[in-house]
Amino acid sequence: MFRIFLPGLQLLRDALGGQMRLLPAVVILGLCSAALEGVGIGLIIPMLGIIAGDQDPAALNGVSSLFQQVGSGLDDGERLIVIAGAAFTLIGLKNVLAFANTVLATFIYGKAGHSIRSALSGQLLRVGFPFFMKENPGRLLNIISNESWRASDAIQTVLAALVNGSAAVILLAFLLLLSWQMTLFVALGLVLVQLVHYALSATLKGPSREVTSFNSELAARMLHLVHAGRLIRIFGQEAREKAVFDAASDAVRRAGFSLQARQSVLPPLTETLHSALFLAVVVAAWSVGVSFPVIVAFVVLLYRLQPHVRALQLSWSQIQGWSGSLEEVRWLLDASDKPKPPEGEEPFDCLRQQLRFDGVTFRYPSSGSRAVVLHAATFKIRGGCSTAVIGRSGAGKTTIVNLLCRFVEPDEGQILVDGIPLNRIDPVQWRSQIALASQDLELVDGTILENITYGREASTAEVEHAARMAEAHGFIESLPQGYQTVVGYRGASLSAGQRQRVALARALVRDPEILILDEATNAVDGLSEAAIVETLKSRAGHRTTIVISHHRSTISFCDEVVILGGGRVKSQTPFADVATLSMDQLYEHEAAGERRA
């Protein structure tokens, strides 16, 4: 039995940490309330003895005779009232303890649920970025939004099982004290019922995993509907998307129905088997001549034991039904099979001489055959200079940015920062000196001000200064709410060019040591772009700037240009040497360079 509850208990331990010490309190309260109930029920024996006029303790044995002696000095009327009062007090006390236990269990459940969600968000923020390149976002969304709740429910079920298990132990002990023969009979019956229950609930694991997997699929479809609204409409794919979504939703329904149908066989079946056991006990007790008050007390105790045993069995089947959810949550929380976040301890404050890619080879973890996207790339980026990284689509430019930002790490070779391998530098300090404006870095749902100050607290003057440099101040001022304008989800209420200018201001306000612009102005109109380039030109020399663009005008202020082709560095040259070439000619520059060599 312990093995079934183990995943829930382990998750509970991970979630509760130090508060695990509350668990013994749950068990103790459960034991005490069951003990009070047992004694209260035991008092039925003297009460029935008085009513039936059969009060000879010698006719009873063990604990029954002890109960029979309660209030023995009093006359029958007084004795009946005193015993009834005592039974009432015990039952009242039992219910107070049961209430306290429910409150405690609810508190633990709430804490554990919160801890699980908090641990999941912590893990998503801590895990190395390649994790997101490999994993299906639908699966992750499903774990956070669905499975984490089911895991919390599983924890609640484990707590309920602790309470019911404690109560069952105590009530069984009372049964044993009343009649060990009848208790043995009951215990054998319960074992048989449990075996049937065990066999049936073991079949729930498969359907539970199926529900989890279909839920992940459905979450992915939901994400798609939310993100691809324009795409679906312009290509007129509403009917197809509806059919695909409905199929995913129906698959969840069918898997859920199959799981719940199997689960719902168990309560009526166990109730029927328990009733059969119940009746068999009464008949057996009568046939071996057990006294009437003892039979009544035994049956009442058995009657009270039954819901606890059934609840235990229900917990068992529920945990089996949630096993898929528990596995998913534990998988996400398990750091051992996830990419590690970047490490390093060397401090970094500024780039003094150069950044150097030294034979860097890289393959994306998500690509099936792990195709090489950078082949022994060797080039340098001089500190305080502006370097353009250009190449045709798919050449590997953004991959270089990903490596520089340590979203991914080289498979071979290394990146040297003033001679120090980048993987030895403290990633927090390194990233704090970098600002990235990229076509892929979305805005957050908040005001323009919140977006610009996302990476750094800044004064109004600093924010406005950054916005002016990004050619954003003018359009922001013309909005009715100015800097307090809410941009909506991913900046949906702004135009693409406006979004890019706010994102550029967000990068510039950090006044970074290294500024990386990855297609950061490709949606901005020509006039604004020219003004941005002018600003960057005037600031050149204050910082190291890396510019990726397919536009000749955007890279026109750079000192150097690194030309990539098919994941290889074709050439690195001063921009002045190639200033007359068009972009197409620049892309082909390697051939000429190599011929010269």
Ligand SMILES: Nc1ncnc2c1ncn2[C@@H]1O[C@H](COP(=O)(O)OP(=O)(O)OP(=O)(O)O)[C@@H](O)[C@H]1O
């Ligand atoms: N997350 C990823 N998983 C697998 N392969 C990827 C991933 N990102 C990029 N690639 C592959 O790596 C190669 C280089 O991509 P990269 O984005 O660096 O090119 P790029 O030069 O920036 O292209 P563009 O100018 O079109 O933005 C491409 O072949 C691309 O298919």
